[in-house]
Amino acid sequence: MEKPRVAFFDFASCEGCQLQVINLEEDLLKVLEAVDVVTFREAMKEHSDNYDIAFVEGAITRKSDEERLKGIRANAGVLVALGSCATLGGITCLKNFHDQEYVRKLVYGDKASHYETYPSRPLNAVVPVDFKIHGCPINRDEFAMVVKALLLGKNPEINNFPVCVECKMAENICVFEKGMTCMGPVTRAGCGACCVTEGSFCWGCRGLVDDPNADSQREVLATHGLSVQDILGSFRLYTGFSEVAK
Amino acid sequence: MELQLIEKSDHDLFVQNLINNYQVEGVKPKDGSFIYGSIKAPEELCLDFDCTLISPKKYFLPPKEALLQFALTPDSEITPLIENDPFILFGVHPYDIKAINQMDRIFARGVPDPHYLQRREAALVIGVDPTAVAPRSFWADMGASTVSEGFDLMFTDMGEHFIVEIGTNRGRNLLEEHAKLKPATTDDARERVRIRSRISHICKKRGFAFPKRDIPKLLEHSWNNFLWEEQASKCLSCGTCNIVCPTCYCFDVEDHVDLDLAHGERIRRWDGCLLQDFAAVATGENFRETRASRYRHRFFRKGHYLFEILDDLACVGCGRCASGCLPDIADPVNLFNKLKEG
Numbered sequence: 001m002e003k004p005r006v007a008f009f010d011f012a013s014c015e016g017c018q019l020q021v022i023n024l025e026e027d028l029l030k031v032l033e034a035v036d037v038v039t040f041r042e043a044m045k046e047h048s049d050n051y052d053i054a055f056v057e058g059a060i061t062r063k064s065d066e067e068r069l070k071g072i073r074a075n076a077g078v079l080v081a082l083g084s085c086a087t088l089g090g091i092t093c094l095k096n097f098h099d100q101e102y103v104r105k106l107v108y109g110d111k112a113s114h115y116e117t118y119p120s121r122p123l124n125a126v127v128p129v130d131f132k133i134h135g136c137p138i139n140r141d142e143f144a145m146v147v148k149a150l151l152l153g154k155n156p157e158i159n160n161f162p163v164c165v166e167c168k169m170a171e172n173i174c175v176f177e178k179g180m181t182c183m184g185p186v187t188r189a190g191c192g193a194c195c196v197t198e199g200s201f202c203w204g205c206r207g208l209v210d211d212p213n214a215d216s217q218r219e220v221l222a223t224h225g226l227s228v229q230d231i232l233g234s235f236r237l238y239t240g241f242s243e244v245a246k
Numbered sequence: 247m248e249l250q251l252i253e254k255s256d257h258d259l260f261v262q263n264l265i266n267n268y269q270v271e272g273v274k275p276k277d278g279s280f281i282y283g284s285i286k287a288p289e290e291l292c293l294d295f296d297c298t299l300i301s302p303k304k305y306f307l308p309p310k311e312a313l314l315q316f317a318l319t320p321d322s323e324i325t326p327l328i329e330n331d332p333f334i335l336f337g338v339h340p341y342d343i344k345a346i347n348q349m350d351r352i353f354a355r356g357v358p359d360p361h362y363l364q365r366r367e368a369a370l371v372i373g374v375d376p377t378a379v380a381p382r383s384f385w386a387d388m389g390a391s392t393v394s395e396g397f398d399l400m401f402t403d404m405g406e407h408f409i410v411e412i413g414t415n416r417g418r419n420l421l422e423e424h425a426k427l428k429p430a431t432t433d434d435a436r437e438r439v440r441i442r443s444r445i446s447h448i449c450k451k452r453g454f455a456f457p458k459r460d461i462p463k464l465l466e467h468s469w470n471n472f473l474w475e476e477q478a479s480k481c482l483s484c485g486t487c488n489i490v491c492p493t494c495y496c497f498d499v500e501d502h503v504d505l506d507l508a509h510g511e512r513i514r515r516w517d518g519c520l521l522q523d524f525a526a527v528a529t530g531e532n533f534r535e536t537r538a539s540r541y542r543h544r545f546f547r548k549g550h551y552l553f554e555i556l557d558d559l560a561c562v563g564c565g566r567c568a569s570g571c572l573p574d575i576a577d578p579v580n581l582f583n584k585l586k587e588g
Contacts, residue, residue: 030505148503157500161521164484168570169309169516171299173277176572185482185572209483211522213537216480220572 004151007039007051008082009072011058011065012092012120016137017083018042018057024140031144034151053078053150055133059085059092061120073127078150080131081123082143087132088207089241092120096240122241131156134188136205136238142190159190160210163202167193175201181224183234186212204238214244248412249430249438256426257408261288263424264334268370271305272336273298285336293337293403297380297564301342301492302335303349306365310515313361313499317509327511330364334420336372337401340393341385341562343373345492347396348556352495355555370416373397375442379449382565384579387453390562391446402438409438452565455583461549461559468585469542477581478541480573481520487544487567487576488518493552493560496524519543545581 008018022043024031038048054076060069073079084090095103096119104112123129133139133146142158149156163184167174170193175182183204184196195202208214214235221231235245252260264270270285273292280295282302317323338346346366353362373393385391398417402409409430412418421427454461488494498517503510517524520540525533534540552560561578568577575581 027505034505034507144505145502148505148507151507152503160523161518162482162484164482164486165489165516165518165521168300168486168489171276171281173279173299174570174572177279178277185484209522211483213480213482216482216573219480220482 003034003036004053005038005048005051006035006053006055007048007072007076008037008042009039009054009056009058010041011056011069011086011123012061013058013083013085015042015057017086017133017135018055020137020140021055021143024144027140027144031147035147049075051076053080055080055082056123057082057086059089059120059122060126061092061095062116062118064116066126069123069126078130079123079127080133080146080150081129082133083138084134084136084205084207084238086123087129087134088239089120089122089125090136090205090238093240094236096120097236120241125241132158134158134206135191136203139191159188161189162209162212163187163189163191163193163196163206165189166191167196167202169193170197172196176220176224181221181226181234183217185220186214186217204234207239208242208244212244247435248418249435250410250412250421250425251428251430251434252408252410252425253428254407258288260425261285261291261336264336264420267424269331269333270336271302271333282335291336293374293401294377295337296376296378297339297383297566297569299566300490301345301564301566302338303345303492303495305333305335305369306346306349306353306362307495307497307516310513311361312511313514314512315509316501316512318503318507326360328360328364330368332368332370334370334372337374338371338397339376339385339564340373340400341383341388341390341564342492343371343393343396344388344390344562345564346371347393348493348552348558348560348562349495350396351556352552370420371397371399372417373400373413375400375402376445376449377403379445380565380569382452382568382577383449383563384452384454384565385563386446386449387579388458388559388561388563391449392442402441404434404437404441409434449563452579454579454586456586458559460586461582462553464582464585465546465550471585473581473584474542475538477575478536478538480575481537481541482572483520483522483537483540484572485518485521486570486572488520489516490566490570492562492564492566493548494518519547541575545578548578549582 038051054072081087085092104117108115146156166189180201182201184202186208187202187204188206188209218231239245272285273280273295274283280298285291312327314327315325353359397413400411496517497514499514501512548560
């Protein structure tokens with residue numbers, strides 16, 4: 001069997017998700033035995049437009065990105081969105097809640113007129129996306145799981161239960177009991193509740209579960225002292241592109 | 247009933263002897279709460295806890311475990327993975343022992359589950375009577391203040407010393423080999439009864455406003471009660487009530503293949519009936535699509551379906567679900583009392 005040809009691309013992002021792939025360490029070597037990586041700007045200088053699977057990091061933040069993404073979509077048999085910016089719009093969508101002219105000037109100053117921008121969006125707002133690997137950054141094990149599923153011709157099984165499940169299994173005391181607040185009850189698991197385990201709280205980087213009870217989550221946040229503005233902010237940090245954050 | 251006595255000053259020596267000879271798992275403090283974990287020194291072991299975050303069921307049914315290994319060859323070689331390394335589980339409250347007793351029956355029914363049963367067989371369980379009651383506990387009302395089986399030894403803190411009840415010959419051998427013992431007198435036995443009823447009395451502040459054996463009948467008449475919908479409207483479908491419950495044992499099974507695509511493992515991991523996809527099947531159908539149907543299912547499971555198998559409620563009153571539920575709708579005491587009110 002010929003190895004599938006794999007390419008990595010990025011749009012507006014920190015490129016941290018591609019770094020996670022490079023950080024697979026031992027597993028990276030196994031991945032490289034199973035697939036041919038033909039394009040990966042962060043890791044190699046070669047490039048090819050002939051590929052089967054495209055992993056795309058980053059959000060679409062300007063009109064001219066659309067053409068490039070459509071080109072990738074046309075070349076790839078399978079397109080996988082890599083990380084929150086690509087799957088959800090992620091934190092890049094925070095700018096959508098400001099005047100676009102204002103944010104353009106804020107970033108580019110007196111050179112603003114040279115740079116285009118428009119409200120940020122996830123990949124699937126522009127082209128069909130076959131699979132999503134959520135997270136900011138992605139979880140390496142989940143990336144490996146998706147690669148294996150694609151190699152076997154299976155649909156990757158992406159969790160649809162909240163972080164609370166993994167957090168309880170990790171035997172963390174609930175963030176709310178520690179006097180903080182947390183997006184874990186509505187956020188898609190798969191991270192092993194790493195942030196809570198390390199003493200922080202869930203920021204919601206993997207996006208919402210398929211059917212989040214946003215009303216109940218808002219009520220829980222309000223009961224634990226958050227203002228309406230803070231609650232909105234909690235939803236907007238990563239899922240600003242979704243309806244619940246509007 | 248056979249009782250022995252260990253002076254508190256001799257207790258550390260007993261624990262140290264166990265550590266020297268066995269893998270010892272017990273209760274340790276964590277961030278103001280308690281968890282079960284490995285005990286490497288006597289001072290790590292905590293016996294005066296109110297309740298742990300999750301129950302000791304994790305030792306017999308781990309959150310995630312490999313059931314077997316397979317090779318993707320034409321004759322698909324399969325190697326079962328069975329863990330049965332002996333260990334001591336030190337410090338299990340009677341309500342959690344009651345839950346283990348129920349799980350022992352569940353996993354031995356029908357096709358016995360060797361993964362669970364062999365781990366269970368490998369464990370020596372040392373119970374301990376509670377010295378404190380968690381705010382949402384109601385084990386006294388669930389008849390779980392004491393248990394008559396399911397432990398090898400049972401400790402009771404009497405202040406200056408521990409009284410130890412011997413449950414099995416394995417327990418007796420362990421005690422005689424590793425502890426400095428004194429015989430317990432009938433006065434000690436009487437004092438233990440008094441101490442137990444005092445703590446049980448504190449726990450009785452929470453409970454059902456009616457006999458708990460009426461719960462299966464109550465549920466039979468409550469299928470269409472408005473409460474399911476009303477309460478479940480706040481349900482986050484987060485599965486916390488399932489995960490922390492000592493009598494929730496549902497799991498999902500997945501096959502995980504290595505990157506070489508030649509070998510793999512069959513994994514099982516805890517699942518929970520409150521989670522959205524719990525009853526989803528391959529065709530995309532979901533037998534319990536709504537929050538209310540999932541919420542109702544959990545109470546029917548604890549109070550009706552499993553009652554038919556166990557002749558007892560599949561709830562031991564630990565209160566973990568109640569204290570873990572952010573919108574506070576998981577508490578069996580509140581729900582069943584409300585149902586009874588109509």
